């Protein structure tokens with residue numbers, strides 16, 4: 001029989017993403033802090049989370065997912081973050097660009113552009129929504145660049161062109177980072193003459209790769225909270241170029257048709 005309690009409705013399950021994501025570590029911490037030991041955080045991927053959300057939403061069924069902003073899902077569905085009165089998921093956060101040590105000497109043009117690269121949550125969301133609507137990531141990136149010529153010109157202004165040198169951008173297959181990494185790759189190739197390889201990896205190897213020099217850059221570092229463990233682990237072995245986007249959020253997300261509002265509502 002259907003119970004009114006959300007735990008019974010969703011079988012005490014929270015739909016998670018890839019285990020290396022900072023969002024998963026924060027959610028594990030939230031289950032502890034809010035004393036929700038009967039709840040399970042299910043590992044999966046960003047894509048599997050989105051598929052589960054889509055299916056539940058279409059059937060108006062209850063579901064709790066690990067979510068983040070910017071993300072196309074907020075344009076497609078009516079969703080809300082559960083309030084986090086204990087602040088486990090952190091406050092203001094930015095996405096940083098991180099490069100390997102030595103990039104400045106080896107690839108000064110790429111370094112200068114990566115230092116300048118900065119856009120808004122709306123910019124990123126536009127690329128994400130286009131991809132969700134069926135464009136290939138590289139097509140969505142190219143379309144955004146074509147539509148935002150002035151912004152892109154400013155990023156590459158006065159930077160000398162390279163001569164086909166190779167660069168490696170590491171990223172995780174989170175929809176937000178698929179969008180940003182494709183935009184940066186396109187600019188490096190079409191405006192600055194590089195040949196760019198995108199390395200899709202898990203979060204741990206992404207940070208290890210930038211620290212050991214296997215990758216040249218990432219535009220996927222969520223700080224100061226989401227990736228704080230990775231940041232601390234490799235500190236000194238990379239160069240932090242600062243924020244490329246301001247105004248992110250992570251937490252537990254539910255459809256607005258659910259009548260819970262806070263993580264505290266998960267407690268019976």
Ligand code: PBE
Pocket residue numbers: 017020021022023024067068174176177203220222226227250
């Ligand atoms: N995310 C998207 C990542 C960072 C980008 C929030 C899923 C994470 O949790 O590590």
